[in-house]
Amino acid sequence: MKNTKPKSKKKKILFIILSIVVTLIIAGDWILTVMVYNENFNQRFESYEPLMLYVDDFDGLHRTKYEFSSNGGQKLAGYMYSSGENQRGIVVMAHGFGGGGHNSYMDCVNYFACHGYYVFSYDATGNDESEGEGVGGLPQGVIDLDYAITFVEESGKFPSLPIVLFGHSWGGYSVCSVLTYHPEVKAVIACSGFNASPNLFEAEGKKQVGNGIYLMLPFVKLHERIQYGGYASNTALDGFSKSNAAVMIVHSFDDEVVPAEYGYEIYYEKYKDDSRFSFIPLENKGHNYFNDDTYRNEFNAKFDEWLKTLDYDYNTEENRERFSEDKANYIYQNLDREKWCNSLDLELFEDFVGFYDEHIH
Structure with missing residues (x-):
């Protein structure tokens, strides 16, 4: 009878070695993914001062500054804007990623304020006047918006009016996903948004490393889940399913920052026949299309x-x-500040206000 013990021992050693190698490879991929993720998303962003917008740039616009806490106790700077009287509701606005806080959207703020709405806008964690060494990650946008809405509703500092949401890009994802936590919201306008937090990492990664990005995505999801819990896995589609809010989706099909396949096309496929949803497809407008670019x-x-x-x-x-x-x-x-600050696509924003007016009752 042959002695099989030496072979069995060798197999065990080989298995242990392979297990160690695989573990090291996985650990290395995880560490690399987190480094790349933090390099892209866990940064602090400040508005570029020479191009910043100011309240004085807009006739009749007023604002009051507030501070409120987000999930880690970090203080966020929020502002309630108004212009005129007889406001019908409150627009809570979530800004995009990478250009600083809400400042570059003040022309949008001014339009809503001039057309019957208070506007509460804020700088997300790690942006402009809010605390935070960096943003942390994309789910932080949903968290900050969740806390902002709660602050507007429960602080006792604001009138009890219907709440509607407006968001662009990162903010577009945030205003949809947050419906899971605030189904009382009456209406949402999401511009150039995406469905799930890893989408932006995937879209940009495909440009850099092609299909190799799909090796990193499981680690992105795990990293976000560890950091943010349920907020990380919550999607825009989840928000839609938990709410009866009216939803307007706006997207340009040449958008290279957030391709339509990550947001608009997903929503359209599921909700094109649902009367709650309005879809505005654009052509040749890119990622930022609020302004006349003349x-x-x-x-x-x-x-x-x-x-x-x-x-x-x-x-x-x-x-x-x-x-x-x-x-x-x-x-x-x-810079001609008058032209710079007053170049909104008025036809588009007229549609936005009409949408809110239709659904706040």
């Missing part, structure tokens, strides 16, 4: 001409600080 294109063309007049290479590290100062001075001296 003046912006004109300004950018003149800026490009100015770049050619510089007597130094503004792309080099040694000239970075100098160029930053020269660029800011150029903008301060040449």
Whole structure:
């Protein structure tokens, strides 16, 4: 009879070695994924001062600043905007990702405020005047919005009026997903949004590494789940199913930041025959389509001409600080603030207000 013990022992050793190798590979992929995730999403974002919008840029616009706490005790800066009287409801607005807080949406704020609505807008965690070393991750947007709505409803500082939501990009995802926690919301307008938090990581990752991004997505989901619990797995579709709110979905089909397949197409497939939902498909409008780009294109063309007049290479590290100062001075001296601050697509925003008016009762 042959002795099989040596072979059996070798198999056990081989199995242990393979297990260790696989574990190290998985751990390495997880660590790499978290590093990439944090590099892209766990950053602090500040609005670019030379292009910031101010209350004084808009006739009759007023605001009061408030502070409220989010999930980790971090203080968020929120503002209640108004213009005129006889407001019919409160628009709670969630801003997009990467450009700072709500400042770049103040022309949108002004339009709603001038057309019968209070507007409560805030800087999410890690943005502008709110606390936080970084955003943390995309589910943080849903969390901050959840706390913002609760603050508006329960602080006793605001009138008891119907609440509607407005969000763009990251904010578009947030205003839909948060319906799970606030089914009392009357109506939602989501522009350029996505269904689930990993979608933005996937969309950008496919540009960089192709299908290799799908090896990282399980670790993204696990990382977010550990950080944010149920908020991480909650999707826009979950929010829709938990609410009776009227929903308007707006998306341009040439959007390269959030392709329509991650939001609009998912929602349309499921809800195209549901009277709760209104869909506005756009063409050749890109990711940001709130403004008429006539003046912006004109300004950018003149800026490009100015770049050619510089007597130094503004792309080099040694000239970075100098160029930053020269660029800011150029903008301060040449930007027509009246045109810059008043270029909204009025037809689109008229549709937005009409949608709210129809559903706040």
